[in-house]
């Protein structure tokens with residue numbers, strides 16, 4: 001992340017969710033109206049257009065094409081929004097099964113505390129202080145009220161952070177509760193040592209059982225000599241934006257690594273397969289771009 005400013009990529013994922021809201025019914029799988037409140041500059045200038053019903057198809061069309069144009073290939077909005085929808089479903093399922101403690105690592109402008117009905121839950125949002133400061137300011141200024149109890153912890157994952165987290169009053173008082181930890185869209189921006197120490201920290205957070213969900217790109221993403229054009233383009237894009245990728249790993253070796261941290265049951269599914277399943281289940285017409293094959297969701301039980 002660039003120093004002393006909120007994460008740009010958190011702003012982009014928020015903007016992509018705002019675009020997904022405008023999808024026609026046969027392509028709609030995510031509804032995040034609060035995402036509009038967190039649009040970064042210059043997207044925020046377009047906010048009035050998002051609420052003009054007549055313009056929705058046009059804005060959706062332009063909105064879907066803009067991120068693709070910026071990176072140079074199709075599928076960026078679907079990649080971020082299908083990942084988000086998958087995690088929404090997992091959170092609601094966990095809540096139904098009795099989990100009440102949710103920890104979001106690198107929460108960015110996540111609005112689940114506002115839009116999902118989780119009345120008995122507590123959500124702890126952990127993020128870089130620069131991003132979290134902007135988020136909290138917007139929540140305050142717009143008087144946005146969560147549906148659950150919302151807690152915050154500001155940490156930098158590139159410095160030792162687990163002790164800071166474990167000394168947070170909410171973490172201390174709720175240590176015996178089964179927990180779901182979500183780590184969405186963050187691992188690729190960290191160095192391997194920081195990823196591994198996150199696995200260790202999460203394993204401690206789940207000492208009373210629960211689920212860890214995160215995403216990881218295929219190892220090919222960080223290979224400098226990769227012949228996969230779209231991965232090279234995506235890497236060049238984040239480099240230009242000052243938030244480079246450092247870590248990626250393939251499904252099988254990563255499953256083995258997670259087992260060594262004592263995560264008991266580890267399942268993985270690519271975003272491409274999530275798109276196929278969702279299209280079939282909800283009779284949707286979701287475009288299946290190649291990039292969706294290179295990001296996988298990991299679901300680890302303790």
Ligand SMILES: C[S@@+](CC[C@H](N)C(=O)[O-])C[C@H]1O[C@@H](n2cnc3c(N)ncnc32)[C@H](O)[C@@H]1O
Pocket residue numbers: 001007009010013014105106107108109110127128129131132155156157158183184185186189
């Ligand atoms: C791509 S955004 C993802 C945000 C959100 N999870 C989502 O999916 O919309 C990456 C997030 O990781 C956080 N992040 C990146 N590097 C970090 C670091 N070193 N320490 C703490 N947070 C970091 C950023 O602040 C940002 O919120």
